[in-house]
Amino acid sequence: MHVLVIEDDREHADFIEKVLCEAGHSVETADDGAGGLSRAREDQFDALVVDRMLPKKPGLQLVEEFRNGGGTTPALFLSALSDVDNRVEGLQVGADDYLAKPFAPEELVARVEALGRRQTSGEPPVTVLRVGDLEMDLLGRKVTRGETKIDLQPREFKLLEYLMRHAGQTVTRTMLLEKVWNYHFDPQTNVIDVHISRLRAKIDKEFEQQLLQTVRGAGYCLQA
Amino acid sequence: MKSGPFAFVRTTTFRLALVYSILFALFSAGLLAYLFQATVGAMRAESKTRLEAEFRTLAVAWNTGGPTRLEQSLLERVLVDLRDFTYQFEDANGRTIVGDMPNMPVQPLEEFGTPRVVMFEIERPGPEGGANITPIEARIVKLGDGSVLLVGIKMDERIRQVNRITRVVATAAPIGFLLALIGGFFSARYAAHRAESLTKTAEGVMSGDLSLRAPVGASGDEFDRLAENLNAMLEKLETLMATTRHAGDSIAHDLRSPLSRLRNQLEARLRGPIDEVSARETLAETVEEVDRVLATFNAILRLSRVHAGAEGTLVDLNLTELCEELAELFEPACEDAGIAFTAEISSDLSLVGDRTLLAQAVSNLLDNAVKYTPSGERILFVARRMEAAVEISVQDTGPGIPTADLERVKERFVRLDEARTHPGSGLGLAMADAVAELHAGAFTLTRGNHDTGLKATLSLPAKR
Numbered sequence: 001m002h003v004l005v006i007e008d009d010r011e012h013a014d015f016i017e018k019v020l021c022e023a024g025h026s027v028e029t030a031d032d033g034a035g036g037l038s039r040a041r042e043d044q045f046d047a048l049v050v051d052r053m054l055p056k057k058p059g060l061q062l063v064e065e066f067r068n069g070g071g072t073t074p075a076l077f078l079s080a081l082s083d084v085d086n087r088v089e090g091l092q093v094g095a096d097d098y099l100a101k102p103f104a105p106e107e108l109v110a111r112v113e114a115l116g117r118r119q120t121s122g123e124p125p126v127t128v129l130r131v132g133d134l135e136m137d138l139l140g141r142k143v144t145r146g147e148t149k150i151d152l153q154p155r156e157f158k159l160l161e162y163l164m165r166h167a168g169q170t171v172t173r174t175m176l177l178e179k180v181w182n183y184h185f186d187p188q189t190n191v192i193d194v195h196i197s198r199l200r201a202k203i204d205k206e207f208e209q210q211l212l213q214t215v216r217g218a219g220y221c222l223q224a
Numbered sequence: 225m226k227s228g229p230f231a232f233v234r235t236t237t238f239r240l241a242l243v244y245s246i247l248f249a250l251f252s253a254g255l256l257a258y259l260f261q262a263t264v265g266a267m268r269a270e271s272k273t274r275l276e277a278e279f280r281t282l283a284v285a286w287n288t289g290g291p292t293r294l295e296q297s298l299l300e301r302v303l304v305d306l307r308d309f310t311y312q313f314e315d316a317n318g319r320t321i322v323g324d325m326p327n328m329p330v331q332p333l334e335e336f337g338t339p340r341v342v343m344f345e346i347e348r349p350g351p352e353g354g355a356n357i358t359p360i361e362a363r364i365v366k367l368g369d370g371s372v373l374l375v376g377i378k379m380d381e382r383i384r385q386v387n388r389i390t391r392v393v394a395t396a397a398p399i400g401f402l403l404a405l406i407g408g409f410f411s412a413r414y415a416a417h418r419a420e421s422l423t424k425t426a427e428g429v430m431s432g433d434l435s436l437r438a439p440v441g442a443s444g445d446e447f448d449r450l451a452e453n454l455n456a457m458l459e460k461l462e463t464l465m466a467t468t469r470h471a472g473d474s475i476a477h478d479l480r481s482p483l484s485r486l487r488n489q490l491e492a493r494l495r496g497p498i499d500e501v502s503a504r505e506t507l508a509e510t511v512e513e514v515d516r517v518l519a520t521f522n523a524i525l526r527l528s529r530v531h532a533g534a535e536g537t538l539v540d541l542n543l544t545e546l547c548e549e550l551a552e553l554f555e556p557a558c559e560d561a562g563i564a565f566t567a568e569i570s571s572d573l574s575l576v577g578d579r580t581l582l583a584q585a586v587s588n589l590l591d592n593a594v595k596y597t598p599s600g601e602r603i604l605f606v607a608r609r610m611e612a613a614v615e616i617s618v619q620d621t622g623p624g625i626p627t628a629d630l631e632r633v634k635e636r637f638v639r640l641d642e643a644r645t646h647p648g649s650g651l652g653l654a655m656a657d658a659v660a661e662l663h664a665g666a667f668t669l670t671r672g673n674h675d676t677g678l679k680a681t682l683s684l685p686a687k688r
Contacts, residue, residue: 102518155552181553185584186519189594194556
C-alpha cells in the first residue's frame with residue numbers, strides 16, 4: 001500500500017513510517033496541513049494517516065476540504081484527543097477511522113490495512129464472502145464450510161463477517177470491539193478472546209486447516 | 225476599592241439611591257404645588273361664585289323695586305351681617321345711602337351686564353390701635369339713575385387660609401426632602417454594605433481561601449439569593465478543587481510506582497551483562513509497563529472529563545438492548561471461567577443517557593465480577609424498573625468486600641487486591657460512580673443477599 005502520513009511531530013512521523021514500512025508498505029510524509037492536502041490531491045494514495053493537530057491547517061479541516069474536493073482516499077485520524085465526541089467529529093468530516101495516541105504499532109498497521117481493503121472492495125456489492133472453503137452468504141445469512149453447514153448466533157455472524165471482509169489482515173481486539181460491538185472502551189477481561197474461541201470451535205474444530213489464527217501480541221487473522 | 229467611613233459614597237448603589245431620593249423629593253414638591261394650586265384655586269372660584277350670586281339677588285331687587293327696594297334689601301343684609309359680604313350704595317351725588325365705607329374706593333367700572341371684579345383694600349382702625357387691612361373683591365355697578373352699588377366680599381379669611389396652606393407646604397417640602405435624603409442615604413448604605421460583603425467574600429476566595437462563604441440574611445431578598453447562589457457555586461468549586469487536587473496526588477502516586485519500578489528494572493539490567501536475548505526481553509517488558517502507565521493515564525483523563533461533565537452526550541437510550549448486548553458480551557467469559565451467569569433484563573427499559581459511558585460503567589462492574597468471582601460461583605446481572613429509577617445490578621457469590629471497605633473502594637486507585645494479581649487501573653468503580661453522577665443517579669456497593677458476595681448497583685433516573 002502507498003500511504004501518506006501527515007504528522008508534524010518529526011519523531012512520531014518517523015515511528016509511523018518505520019512501522020508501516022516494516023509491514024511492507026511504502027510511506028510518504030508531509031509535516032503540515034496545507035502541504036499534506038496538496039500531496040493527497042496530487043497523487044493516488046491508498047490511505048491517509050492524518051494527525052488532528054497540524055500547523056497551517058488542522059486535520060479536521062484538511063479531511064473536510066479533501067472530501068469536499070472529491071477525494072475518496074480512505075483517511076485515518078490520529079489524535080491525542082481520544083474521547084467519543086472527538087471521534088464522532090472526526091468521522092463526521094469524512095474520515096474512515098480514528099485511532100487515539102498512543103497506540104500499539106500492530107494496531108496502526110491493522111487499521112491502515114483495513115482502510116486499503118475497504119476501498120478496493122467498494123465497487124461491486126459483495127453478496128458472498130469466501131476464505132478457503134469457508135463461505136458466507138450475506139443475503140441468505142448462511143455459513144458453510146465445505147459441505148458442512150455452520151450455525152452461528154447473530155453476533156458470531158457479525159464477527160465472522162468482519163473477519164472475512166478483512167481476510168488475510170491482522171484484526172486487533174480493539175477493532176473488533178469497535179466494529180462488531182460498537183464499544184469504544186477496553187474491557188479488561190478477555191471477553192473478545194472468548195468469543196473468538198467460540199467462533200473458532202464452530203468454524204475450525206472439525207477441520208484439518210485452521211483458518212482463524214491468533215497473531216501474538218496483536219490480534220487475529222482469518223486466512224486460508 | 226478605597227475604604228473609609230464614606231467609601232460607599234462612590235458606589236453605584238449609593239448614587240442610585242441618591243438619584244432616587246432626589247427624584248422622590250421633586251415629585252413630592254410637585255404634588256404639594258399641585259395641592260396648593262388646587263385648594264387656593266377652588267377657594268377663589270367659590271368666592272367668585274358667591275359674589276356673583278349675591279350681586280344677582282341685589283340686581284333682582286333693583287329691577288323689581290328700584291332704589292327703595294334695593295335700599296331695603298341692603299339694610300336687611302347689613303343688619304343680619306351676612307357673613308363676609310360688604311356693601312356700599314351711593315346716590316348719583318356720591319352720598320352714601322347704605323354702607324359703612326367712607327366713600328367709593330374705586331370708580332364704578334361696569335354697566336349692567338358686563339361683570340368685572342375689582343380688588344382693593346380698605347383700612348380700618350384695628351382693635352389694638354394698629355390698622356386692620358381687609359382685602360376686598362368687589363363688583364361696582366352704576367345703576368340706571370346714576371347711583372352706584374358696590375357688592376364686595378371680604379378676602380381676609382380666605383387669605384388666612386391660603387397663608388396657612390402655604391406655611392404647611394413650605395414646612396412640609398423641606399422636611400420631606402430631608403427625610404427622602406436620609407432614607408436614601410441609609411438604604412444606599414445598606415445596599416452598598418450588602419454588596420460589599422459579597423465583594424469581600426469574592427476577594428477572600430480570590431486570594432485563596434476557598435472555604436469563605438458570603439453571609440446570608442434571613443429576609444430572602446435578592447441579595448440573600450445572590451449570596452446563596454454564590455455560596456452554592458463556591459461549594460461546587462471547592463469540591464472540584466479538592467477532587468482535582470486529590471486526583472493529581474493520586475496520579476502522581478499511581479504513576480510514580482510503575483515508573484520507578486520500570487526505572488529500577490532498567491537500572492538492574494544495565495548493571496548486569498547485556499546480551500541480545502535478555503535485552504530484547506527487557507525491552508518487551510518495558511514496553512508493556514509503559515503501555516500500562518499510558519492506559520492508566522488515559523483512564524484518569526477520561527474519568528476527570530466525565531467528572532467535569534466534559535464527556536458524554538445524553539440521548540434517549542434503549543437500556544434493555546444495551547444490557548442484553550453486554551450480557552451477551554460477558555456471558556462466554558463467565559462460562560469459560562466456570563462461573564454461572566444469569567441475566568434478568570426487563571423489557572422496555574429506557575432512559576436518557578450516554579451509551580458509551582453507561583456501557584463502560586456496566587462493563588466495569590461485570591469485569592470486576594468475572595475477575596473476582598471464583599470458579600463454581602454465580603453472577604447475577606439484573607436490569608429492572610424500580611419506580612422512578614432504572615436499576616442495573618451485578619451481584620456475585622464470591623468473597624465480596626468487607627463492609628468497612630465498601631465506600632472506600634469507590635475512590636480512585638483504591639484496590640483491595642494489594643498484590644495486584646489481576647490487571648486493572650483501580651479506576652473501574654470510580655468510573656461507575658462518576659457515570660452514575662453524570663446521569664443524576666447513584667452507585668452503591670452492598671453485601672450480596674444472605675451476606676455473601678458483592679452487589680454493585682447503578683440506580684439511574686428512568687425516562688419520564
